[in-house]
Each structure stands twice: as structure tokens, then as C-alpha cells.
Amino acid sequence: MQSRIGPSAGKPSATTIEPSPIALREWSELGLALPNLDTMRAYRLKRVIAEIGRRDIAAILCFDPINIRYITDCTNMQLWVAHNPCRAVLVSASGRVILWDFEGCAHLSADLPLVGETRSGGGAPVFSYGEQAGTAAARFAAEVAEVLLEVGGRDGRLAIDRADPAVIFAFQNCGIELVEGQQAMERAREIKSADEIAAIRCAIAACDASVAEMRTAFHPGISEVELWSHLHAGNIKRGGEWIETRLLTSGPRTNPWYQECSGRIIEPGDLVAFDTDLIGAFGYCVDYSRTWLAGEARASDHQRRLHEIALAHVRHNAALIVPGASYAEITQQSYRLPEEFRARRYSVLAHSVGMADECPAIRYPEDSDETDPQGIVEPGMVFAVEAFVGSEHGGEGVKHEDMFLVTETGNERLTHFPLDPALMA
Missing domain, CATH: 3.40.350.10 (Creatinase/prolidase N-terminal domain)
Structure with a gap:
């Protein structure tokens, strides 16, 4: 059972980290249900x-x-x-x-x-x-x-x-x-209850509000670390807990992926890619990625192409994550990146999410072997579906990722933070 925002929404511990009044107000305005703790x-x-x-x-x-x-x-x-x-x-x-x-x-x-x-x-x-x-x-x-x-x-x-x-x-x-x-x-x-799903929805909404604050602060001339600090501040002031990584990069540092944010100053026309990777409200993880274009300049054809491939990659692979599908089938039927992007593909094409990144991690066909996790997708599981698109020959890269709840009949996308219209083909 779930309840609307109010005193009947479950009793938090007097000392456990709990949502702040800011988060509670935002959730109320969105009509979100709190979990019954x-x-x-x-x-x-x-x-x-x-x-x-x-x-x-x-x-x-x-x-x-x-x-x-x-x-x-x-x-x-x-x-x-x-x-x-x-x-x-x-x-x-x-x-x-x-x-x-x-x-x-x-x-x-x-x-x-x-x-x-x-x-x-x-x-x-x-x-x-x-x-x-x-x-x-x-x-x-x-x-x-x-x-x-x-x-x-x-x-x-x-x-x-x-x-x-x-x-x-x-x-x-x-x-x-x-x-x-x-x-x-x-x-x-692995299998989340209705209350856990409610907690995850609240955590995502708090993360979205924090990312929106980061977006407001986003402009050429700001450093990567200063931009990243807005996500930290937004998460903490809403009752979130910590951020697991420092994955925000700009311009030439977007490729290859897994470079942590630095003091580099973001320049006009740069791509800026980030992965939220935060532990938020009620202790639940929010894991999605976006890529933005810095400044008012028009995106290049190459930048828009990278973004388009990343979106297609996530859409295709997310459609495979439905009840009854085996992890092996998802691997076999997954999106095939163009050859120039395969060497720098992301480490996994999808993984479960709950109170942190969780098992299973579903691999690309190129990485599949006898150590692959075995199992079947079940209703109540939550997955993050990921893509990194960057050429092995250099240039910028695009990171994109969304979270999906497996339902009885398919899946529901949980993360809806807007894409950058400047990068839409």
C-alpha cells in the first residue's frame, strides 16, 4: 500500500537520513506517492x-x-x-x-x-x-x-x-x-515491491530537480567540477546521500568514457556528458545519463549523429527487457553499434538498479563468455540501459542512459529528464 504525502506515509527513523521539506514539497506538487516504510x-x-x-x-x-x-x-x-x-x-x-x-x-x-x-x-x-x-x-x-x-x-x-x-x-x-x-x-x-518503486520514483524526481539546477548553472566558462557540484548540492539538500562516481566530462575528455570530472573549463560548442550515479531519497539509486551542447552554436552533424546512435541503442535494448526474456537472449539480440564505436562501447548494455547498481549486469555479445550472469527478467525488476558512443579514432563521445521498470506486460521508462534539443537530429 502507498499513501499520499502526509503524516500517514510511513514512519522514518528519528536518525535515518530522510527526505527534506524541499523534496516533500516537490513530490507533493508532482502528485507522487510516498512509500509506506x-x-x-x-x-x-x-x-x-x-x-x-x-x-x-x-x-x-x-x-x-x-x-x-x-x-x-x-x-x-x-x-x-x-x-x-x-x-x-x-x-x-x-x-x-x-x-x-x-x-x-x-x-x-x-x-x-x-x-x-x-x-x-x-x-x-x-x-x-x-x-x-x-x-x-x-x-x-x-x-x-x-x-x-x-x-x-x-x-x-x-x-x-x-x-x-x-x-x-x-x-x-x-x-x-x-x-x-x-x-x-x-x-x-532484485524484485522491488510497490513501496520500493514509489521510493525510486521519489528519488528520481529529486534527482531530476537537482539535474535541472545543474542545467541552469550550465554555460561555457564554467569548469566541469563546478558544474558537477550543483548535482551534489541538489541531491544532499533533498535528503539524498552521496554520489558514487565523478563521471562528468566535456569536449575532448568525453571520449573515451570513464574519465572523472576535472577543472577543465567548458568551451562553446563542447559536448558535456554525465552519469548521475547517485544514492538519493530513501537510500535508492538513480542512474541515468544525458549529454548537452554548450553555448548557442549549432551542433555539428557528427555530434548529432553520435547522439542519435546513443538514443537508438538505448531504445532498442530497452525493448528487449521484458518478462520472460533471458539475459542471454538480450545479449544476443542487442543493438549492434557501428564498427568504429564498438571498441569504446560501454562496459555493459544494462544492469539492475535498486539501492545501488545491482546484479545482473547484461553484457554485449563481444564480451559474452561462460561468466555471464544467468537468469530471466521478472516483473518488479528495475534496469538501467546504457550507451556510450565514441569513436576509437578520437573526437567527442555521447553518454545516454535511462531506467526502466519491468511490468507484467513489458516495461515502463522511469527517467524522463529532457534531452538537449540542440542535439536532436
């Missing part, structure tokens, strides 16, 4: 418990801050803990949830009813323990072993998404059988 959280935990049962494991232990957010909806210094893994959450097959948080942070989850217990001392980051990390890891592993005994799974397998080597060694020394857990979490996160 109680039902969204319950759905996500149910998905994780189902994966635990399906894989015949006693419990799953997660250190990845995205997975911790998915399970508990509790945030805490998300980027910092990504490289200082001091937080962990354990979910047992019976649904018991224990969160190990940073010392003195139990209050962050106090009003989240699905977190049954909060402790401290999770993991063994070298930042905290230095050369004594092995001792701390042994203590943590013994504590987890006691929990497994309490939930009746001491002799069962423990899935783990990622951890410092000291923690892995400590679990092995305790005799705990470890299995890979990130696959279970990615599978749990």
Missing part, C-alpha cells in the same frame, strides 16, 4: 529470509553498508564504514535480526522495530584494532558462534557477503562453515 522494510526482510531458506543456510551476516540498509533501514556513516567495516547485521533463518553498530550508536536503530537487538564490536577493522585485529576478530567470531547456537544453527552454514581477512580466518578457526552471501543478497534485492 513499515511495509517496505517488512518486505525486504522477508525477501532475505526467503533466500536464507532457499539456500539452506543457518543465517546470513552482512558487512556491506548497502545490505545493512536493505535489511534494517539503518544508516550510519555509510561511506566511512564501507572502508572501515565495523558494522554488521545477522539475519537467522527464523528471522532474528541482530545489528552490530559502531560504538555508542545503538540509538540509531532504537525506533526500527525489525532490529531485534543492537550490539557493538562488529568486525575487526584495522583502523580500530591495528595489529590486534586478529584478536578482535576471534572475539567477534566467538560471539557470532554463540548466536548461531541460540538459533539452532551452530552446525549449519553461515553466509557472509564480505569481510576483512582477519574475520574470515577467525570464523574458520571457530569451525564455522562459510558460504558466499552476496549472491543471496543480490537475489533478495
Whole structure:
């Protein structure tokens, strides 16, 4: 169930990052529905418990801050803990949830009813323990072993998404059988509920408003990094969280792709390409790309051709992402870039999106091999469909990308930020 903007729209945690009044006002003006946070959280935990049962494991232990957010909806210094893994959450097959948080942070989850217990001392980051990390890891592993005994799974397998080597060694020394857990979490996160879709729509609307502010600031003479800063500011002031990359480039720096934004001054007639790659409202990712022409000059035929190919590429590949299609079929039937653009094609033609970029990543035929993810497109999945078009012989490039929700009968494009009319053929 969803509700309109108002006090009945679900109770945010008193300490979890939440949408700002700016975002709430904008969403109200757009008539967007807020997610019901109680039902969204319950759905996500149910998905994780189902994966635990399906894989015949006693419990799953997660250190990845995205997975911790998915399970508990509790945030805490998300980027910092990504490289200082001091937080962990354990979910047992019976649904018991224990969160190990940073010392003195139990209050962050106090009003989240699905977190049954909060402790401290999770993991063994070298930042905290230095050369004594092995001792701390042994203590943590013994504590987890006691929990497994309490939930009746001491002799069962423990899935783990990622951890410092000291923690892995400590679990092995305790005799705990470890299995890979990130696959279970990615599978749990694949199918979005109606509330998650509502959250994603809100996140996209907030991103659109932020991109519009960046567009207003866009003019020849501004630097790449200054232009990019407007997206950061817009995301944060609306209650978004962070931006995963710095992918905004101009002119000759647009090709090849994957150059991060610099102090280069944007010149009249330059193409400027960017990828939002942000973690926005409610912790959901917004991932779309646009390319703009700087100044009032008419776009060249080459610039318009690049843009036209990128649009055709995304439209064609998006049409393949429908219920029942296999990832392999999408790869086989995907758009074939003209030869001069294939060498610098994007890394994947599509990937799932949720609280971050997610599995599966669907590959181009040129990159397909025995390591391709296997699976079938299902309703409730959300995909970003991507294109980069830049010649291996040099010159500028165009980045274009949109997000699509898989429905029962096809798909719905979720991202609608306007294209630059100067580049339309």
C-alpha cells in the first residue's frame, strides 16, 4: 500500500537520513506517492529470509553498508564504514535480526522495530584494532558462534557477503562453515515491491530537480567540477546521500568514457556528458545519463549523429527487457553499434538498479563468455540501459542512459529528464 504525502506515509527513523521539506514539497506538487516504510522494510526482510531458506543456510551476516540498509533501514556513516567495516547485521533463518553498530550508536536503530537487538564490536577493522585485529576478530567470531547456537544453527552454514581477512580466518578457526552471501543478497534485492518503486520514483524526481539546477548553472566558462557540484548540492539538500562516481566530462575528455570530472573549463560548442550515479531519497539509486551542447552554436552533424546512435541503442535494448526474456537472449539480440564505436562501447548494455547498481549486469555479445550472469527478467525488476558512443579514432563521445521498470506486460521508462534539443537530429 502507498499513501499520499502526509503524516500517514510511513514512519522514518528519528536518525535515518530522510527526505527534506524541499523534496516533500516537490513530490507533493508532482502528485507522487510516498512509500509506506513499515511495509517496505517488512518486505525486504522477508525477501532475505526467503533466500536464507532457499539456500539452506543457518543465517546470513552482512558487512556491506548497502545490505545493512536493505535489511534494517539503518544508516550510519555509510561511506566511512564501507572502508572501515565495523558494522554488521545477522539475519537467522527464523528471522532474528541482530545489528552490530559502531560504538555508542545503538540509538540509531532504537525506533526500527525489525532490529531485534543492537550490539557493538562488529568486525575487526584495522583502523580500530591495528595489529590486534586478529584478536578482535576471534572475539567477534566467538560471539557470532554463540548466536548461531541460540538459533539452532551452530552446525549449519553461515553466509557472509564480505569481510576483512582477519574475520574470515577467525570464523574458520571457530569451525564455522562459510558460504558466499552476496549472491543471496543480490537475489533478495532484485524484485522491488510497490513501496520500493514509489521510493525510486521519489528519488528520481529529486534527482531530476537537482539535474535541472545543474542545467541552469550550465554555460561555457564554467569548469566541469563546478558544474558537477550543483548535482551534489541538489541531491544532499533533498535528503539524498552521496554520489558514487565523478563521471562528468566535456569536449575532448568525453571520449573515451570513464574519465572523472576535472577543472577543465567548458568551451562553446563542447559536448558535456554525465552519469548521475547517485544514492538519493530513501537510500535508492538513480542512474541515468544525458549529454548537452554548450553555448548557442549549432551542433555539428557528427555530434548529432553520435547522439542519435546513443538514443537508438538505448531504445532498442530497452525493448528487449521484458518478462520472460533471458539475459542471454538480450545479449544476443542487442543493438549492434557501428564498427568504429564498438571498441569504446560501454562496459555493459544494462544492469539492475535498486539501492545501488545491482546484479545482473547484461553484457554485449563481444564480451559474452561462460561468466555471464544467468537468469530471466521478472516483473518488479528495475534496469538501467546504457550507451556510450565514441569513436576509437578520437573526437567527442555521447553518454545516454535511462531506467526502466519491468511490468507484467513489458516495461515502463522511469527517467524522463529532457534531452538537449540542440542535439536532436
